[in-house]
Amino acid sequence: AFIRRLCRFAGIFWFIRAGKRDGADSDTPVHTLVFCDNPMLLPQAPAGTVPYHHGAAVKDSDSITLLAAARSLVPGGVRRASSDYKTGKMDVAEFDTIIDQGEAGNDLAALLTDWVIDPPHAGDSRDDYTGLAKARILAHEHRAECMHGASDVRNLPPGTWFTPSGHREIDNRKPEDRQHIVVNLRHRAVNNFPKALGEQAQTLFAASRWQFDPLPLGEDGQSRYENTFVCVRRGVPLTPAFDPRIDFPPVEPFSAWVVAGQGESVHCDEYGRIKVQIPGLHPDDHAHAQGTGTSGTARDSAWVRLLSPWAGPNHGLDMLPRAGMEVLIGHLGGDPDKMIVLGTVHGGPNRPATFSGVGSLPGNKHVTGIKTQEIDGTGFGQLRFDDTSGKVSSQLASTHAGTELNLGYLTHPRTNGHAKDRGEGAELATRAAAVVRALQGLMLTTFAFDAGHQLDRDHLNKLLAEGLELFKALGDYAGQHGGTAADTAAQDQLASILKNWAPSGANGGAANDAQAILAFGAAAGSINLTPKTHVTYAGQNIDQVAQQHLQLTSGQRFNAFAGQGMHLFARGQGIQAIANEGPLVLQAQADALMATAQKGIKLAANDQVVITGKTLRFVAEDGSSITIGDGGITLHTNGAFKALAGAHDWGGPAADSAPHADFGKAPTDQRFRAHYAGDTEAPIAYAANQPHDIRLPDGSRIKGKSDGGGLTDTLKDNAMRIARINMFMPTL
Structure with a gap:
């Protein structure tokens, strides 16, 4: 896949050549991968000139039996654009096709342009990028015209050229235009087994459900060989097509380590690019390059651009990762060769920041902010926010000269969530903070504290238990009465987690034993509004429970989709489906449509009622039935048969009626x-x-x-x- 991607990207044609190894005396067959960028250098096929015998019953030699031209309308030009972050400009390359597609074809092709915006810096240089665009137009010219053929010629390998003879159209061309290069070849052959053994093989093929189209036998009863092939005129470019949506392999973000030169903590160039090392590579695989890639130095990669939330001309937000930091690598345009640093992540030695140099997580989880580190020193700067309930404060500080700016509720630096009060207001003295992370879960609630515990959640546990009880009760009832029972496992698990939720170390619990859940409670109701789109997603279940009414309203369409069935169950008062305007459509696209009722089933309409099917079968409880279809109408009954009408002598007139449907x-x-x-x-x-x-x-x-x-x-x-x-x- 890697070689194929590079060849398609660079416009290099390749094929597999069967035969002996070049320069070897052994008869052992080998397959040779051949690369080619000039079709005129390909050799002539051993078959040389091949006769064309369409429909001939008797032939003196192997020949072509089918040869048909195929043409495709291709764009009249290509346009490629790729941004260059060094110059801040777009490299643009344009080419028009030189092939003649006919008067109408040329007019239409002139309206079609293969226009693609490539990933940044797609070419090594402007000339290189122009060459890539040239390869794209050559690929279109390659697929504009070809010949599809069938033959029994055994020495017509791909990557060689031959000359068909006896074809009325081709024979009228110039000699150089008669030569064709085989670009695709498919063989169909059968061993010369005895007839009985061949029939057994065919039986095995059928039993194995192999799709095998046996070749017809010749007049002498011998098995035949034939092939189908695709060829193009010699001189037509063989440049393969390249589509980044297909030829780029799927690439996912991965972790890497920031590396720097010896004695450096920060290593970058004038564009803010850094060097990284991809972990997991084996040093033996890089010994030929003196360890480049696994050395842990700036030799391990090319320069990699860094994602920034703000980057302008001589202004922006620039925070260069330092050596040893873990970064997340992405790929621009899905190109595996265009890496970009998406950001850094904590892990291993890169622990979360300790603000003011004391305390740690999770004890100080209410203290947040930004803290830097002095290069080759112990100093730092920090922007710190303390969101402890009732003691909110903010701080901007630098250890240089002890400069601080404190705002809000002033305290000494917190340790394990505790700190001594110092006052309220503003003070020119502040310390840095860390990013807010609730590693052991997060609770948002408008309920008042009952016991004053940080994670007091009795109201949430009570409400969740009430909802779960109703959810189970109706779900179990539905399962017992023809419906589908509710899946309560995930909600049971979540209720248990909420009930036993405690931060690490609390109540004697082990570290990291709490679940990272989000609990949300609103005492007087909750509102979630947006003028745009609202998305709710769960990797497992979404359980919504209402003690009274669950009401869904949409000003336009209401769409409900289910991948594995949709189930509706009403305990009482029935189910109503009303289409005030437009048709009501019920479809079972892959199975039966069933309607069952304890009492009667009534169909009424103010217009015609049409019931259609392959057969219509009406069966009464006593076994009497009417079957319509299969060539006629059949009536069955063990009792009397009565036909009442005014046009025959079987009985007096009879009629029935139904109430007229009236829709408001x-x-x-x-x-x-x-x-x-x-x-x-x-x-x-x-x-x-x-x-x-x-x-x-x-x-x-x-x-x-x-x-x-x-x-x-x-x-x-x-x-x-x-x-x-x-x-x-x-x-x-």
Whole structure:
């Protein structure tokens, strides 16, 4: 895959050549991988000139039996663009095709351009990038025209050229235009087994479900050989196509270590690029390069760009990783050769920061911020925030000259979450902080403390237990009455984790024994609003429970998708599915559609009712039945058969009736009520007698003026739509 990617990227054609090893006396066959960038250097096939005998019953020699031209419309040009971070400009390369696709084809091809934005610095230089773009247009020219053929010629290997003869169209060409290069070859052959043994082999093929199309036998009963091939005119470029979406292998982020020169902690160039070492490489594999790649020095990689949240001309946010730090490596444009540092991560010796030089996590987990480290020294600078409940403070400090700026609730540096108070207000003296991380879980709640414990969560445990009880009760009932029981395992596990949740070391617990869960509780209700898209995702289950009503509303479509079945169960009052407008469609695309009722089933419509199927079978409880289909109508009964109608003498007239279905349709009339913005508890000030403009998605507009209560004109429509209103400023 690596060689194939490089060849496609560079525009190098390759093929496998079978035969003896070059310069060897052994008859042992070998396969040779051949690379080629000039099709004119390929040798002539051993077959040389091959006759074309289409449909000939008797032939004197191996020949081509089928030869058909195939053409594809290809873009009239290519355009490639790649940014160069060194110059800050885009390298652009453009080429137009030189092939003739006919008058109409050329006109259409002129409208088609293969336009791709490549990963940054795709070429080593401007000339190299131009060569890559040239390879892309040559690949299009290669697939513009080819010949598909079939033959029984045994010495027509790929990567060689031959001359067909006896073909009316090809024979009229110039001699150099008759030569074709084989670019694809598929063999079909059968051993010359006896007939009985061959039949047994065919039986085995059928039993193994192998797709095998046996070759027809010749008139002499012998097995035949044939092949199919693809060829192009000699001189047509053989450049392979390159598509980064296909030819780039999937690449995922991986960890690496920052390396530097001897005696350096920070190693970079003028662009802020760094050097990294990829862990896990075997030194023996790099011995030929004097250990480059595994030496732990700046020789281990090329320069790697570093992702920054802000990078401008001589300004930005630059924090260069230091030697020994672990970084996460990504790839620009999915190109495995274009690595970029996505960021750094803690781990191993790179422990989280200790602010003010004392304490550690998880004891000081409420202290957050940024702390630097002096090169070849013990000093540091820090931006520290202490979010301890009721003792919030912030600090900006440098150990140089003990400069500090303290804001908020002032304390001595905290140790294991505890600190002595020093006062409140502002003080010019502050220390650095670490990134906020809740390694043992996070709880957000609006419930008051009962016992004052940090993780007091009795209300959450109670609510979760109530919801789980209802979830299990209805789920079990559904499973016992034809539905599908609820999967409660994940919710049970989460309830147990919440109940036994404790930080590391608390209540005698072992370190890292607490689960990193997020518990959310709201005493008076919760609101989650956004004017944009809201996404909820769970790697396992999403369980939503309501003691009263679970209500879902959508102004437009409501889509529900399930990969492994969808189950609805109502304990009481039934299930209603109503389409106020448009059809109601029920489909079982791969199985049966079943409707079962304890009582009756009623179908009613104000128009025609059509029931169709391969056969229609109506069966009564006493065994009487009517079958429609399979060539006729069949009636079965063990009792009397009665046919009642006014047109024959079997009996008197009879008829039946059903109530007429009447569907109500509520109007969509709506009105806006406008009011002035305000945050006081006084009565709302409605925007009375103010002009407005209501716009609908179809472009229609309704202009008017609000009444004394701020109500706009009534918006009437046959269907529910999204309406937008603009209120105008009052005239002064």
